[in-house]
Amino acid sequence: MRIKTLSTLVMLAVFLTACAATPPKIAQEKTVTVSGQTLKFGGKYDVEKNQLELTVNGDPMMKGAFPPYTPTQNFKANYKELKIASSCYFGSVLGEQGGTFGIIAGAIQASKSSSGDKCELFVDGESVETLYF
Structure with a gap:
């Protein structure tokens, strides 16, 4: 009887731990046509791992x-002879730091209206779309 109770408690703990994981923030996909090519941009931000991934036509590019205390990230990649770039600003990176720093960072960002999480996308040097997370 003890083994059954113990195994039930272990399974419950594993289930609750899995439910407690923070789901990634997913950007709504945006489609643009550049130089006759259709590009579908997407992305996700894993809050727990602090990992941002941007995709082009489903391919992680x-x-x-x-970096610590840095809400900006810039990427560059080549996709089918096109130069793709992004300029990302994630206000939540600073706001989620917690403590006094997080409170102050959140207040400063709110005063500048820059607390959102977004990536501006460029193709061949021209801004084509913005992803919001």
């Missing part, structure tokens, strides 16, 4: 983590 740009990936990286935000």
